[in-house]
Amino acid sequence: MQAEIAARRPFPPPSPSSLKSFGIPTPYGFEGARRGSVSAESITLKEGINRPDLPFYEKTPEQLARIKTAVLTHFLFKNLDPDEEALVVGAFKEVEAENGHVIIKQGDPGDFCYVIETGECHIYIVDFDEEKEDTLAAQGEPDIDDTIEKTRYGTCVTIAKPGDIVGELALMYNAPRAATVVAVEHCVLWALDRLTFRTILLETTTKKRRMHEQFLASVPIFKGLSQYERFRIADALEVVTVDKGKYVFKQGDMGDRFYIIESGKAAVEKTFTDENGNAETHTVALLGKGDFFGELALLKDQPRAASVLAAPNPRTRGSEALRLVSVSRDAFVRLMGPAENLIRDQQYSDAPIKLRDDFTVG
Template structure:
């Protein structure tokens, strides 16, 4: 090898040796660094430092998600390396946008008449506002009847050049239509666009308590028309309420629905959807299974090929306000005719699976319960106070149907019997009395000595056994009652009534008066969960409240009672403890110990 080659070889070897030394040195320092980090981490975890603080902050975030989550990012962000600072900052900004919530419900709609404010404007101004509204999705479904009142509610305001009309991040309050001048939009301090006369901005403020997405500034003197959230929502709510009432009127004409409680009718209305058909579309083919109940809103349909019971019927037409498909919809049989759109059609429809989920598969059973409720509300109970409105649903759910053969003696005058109210479904019973000639206050009719009265379908008897007499005595019959035919009756016995009506007079050991409500921390189909504290104490609890009426309507009452009874008996460190249970006129409550993160 030449001297030049040896020199190059020595240089390369020297370079590798230096590189090796450097690598060893780097790994040595890295090891020392990792050991130091590990030692410090161990020490930190032993003390009330980063890990503990983050853990505490996270616990708080569970109860107060929006505010505490922001604090979590802010506090933990101070501890991370500079490399991740920008990512944490973005998370903070995103968390602040989680504050979007729905606007407060309007609970007095339909109860207190609402008159929107009126601001005088020129015809030209009104036309400009109307044109702007027609091009905005929020106002797409405003009826022509309500549109003039909505336009009158727009307030004219003058804004000087440079004024900040809306600030990014603030909660929205007004929707604006530009009458004159020009408005500039900025996001994060950067100009993103302009708006001119006839254009709009801020529409989401009418729907949500949402932070503004941009800052809006007047580029010149501006004439604006503004509408506040509450006015808009009240006008729209009145429109919905009026529309619902019209549909309710149609439903009351349907034989299968006319006897339903209005609460059920509103459930049907709230689940109706708008369906559109073109001219010539077939809405139903004869023989096909009907899966929709249809109410006509616009247009006309023709019903052809009608054959029922072997007889043919002439063609008929249906228009707005009329309906079809109810019989086969309820019975589950095939269509009795073919239905074809004669024009473009807009209809309100409800699918059978939705209907069944909402009110149950047996409409006739639902109608029976509704009729029972009406009867219970009007049956005389003598000196004892009758059931309150909210208790009627509970009583109806406790009625049990029973059958008795002809000749069955329900009870004899002057004897003791099982205290029960009987609602006659089918057949007839006889009622006679020898020593109590006037039963008008009990049964609603007079009965002379030796006279026998017949009570049949929709009638009732036995209410006198439930403490209708002067002494409040239970189970003593004032007349003799015998089945004249095979009879089917609904029976409501004393135990059921005690559980619902008599318990109302008992004082509860604990109630809402003893609790301080803080905020809602959860919600479900039948109620919600409140974070609360006992008055005079800082100890936190979770209060689960459920609406009685909804539990009855969805056949969940028995399940809730079982849940309460089971939880009262449970005592285990791994199971949530129920502190107390109570009720008021409308709701059931379970007070539980609060376990954050559970």
């Protein structure tokens, strides 16, 4: 395994954004400098053309859990759906590095990111800003013999430990490495290359964007928009995951978001009060993939007319969480202007959208 690493140029590596994930400022001269080598490949997947075979490497359940814990909370990975997660996690390859091995070298081109499974690595920056160095020292960080260590690799600014991810900027850009990463003991790491990640992400993002645009086209308030305008809204959608039995919102809450169901089931509950003041709650609708609710929150500042919660899915024996995509009123207004214009321009009814059983969700 060590020969394999040595054959590849000092172990492909971490990056500026990896430093930010550790709370470290981007090295001086990286941002704003005119670097001809900073670029990103243009990857295109055409309709009807199969993607290249993606690598897959077997892992133990414990290894899978560690990789997921490290990567799926990172901004690059956190919006992946379960199928995408499986592709990305499966593509990580196990590599090893001995004490003193340079995994990443500052200034080298980057094409891999790494998740550390075992061992520790020191991260060094050349020309580390003296003022920031003093600040770190005053804060007592990083804790390397209570000092900031300087070596031939530069200033040691932090320690990467098991579960940390380094080099993730390489997944987005063909950018020079912003730091040097050196193993200080035997390390086992998992490596993911840029082209594999971008192929997976581009393919899934393209499909998801198209699906979201089609969802939006079925919503009355959006029907009068052009496809381009719907794509703009689709790009602003945020992923929301709700565990079974948890509420998306409750009746009476003020509404400021619109939701579309991407997967799972949602139950709509409404509480009625009889003439004697007795309250009863009934499930009045069950919603599934492609159904939407809360669109009136984009138009009006009013309380929710019902409660919506994640419901068990009979097909998955109730184990599937509710996965939604959502856009806020503020984001919608920034993209499209005041929502009232949609009502005027498209003669959108002032009445709430009707759901099953003559029930409305606003």
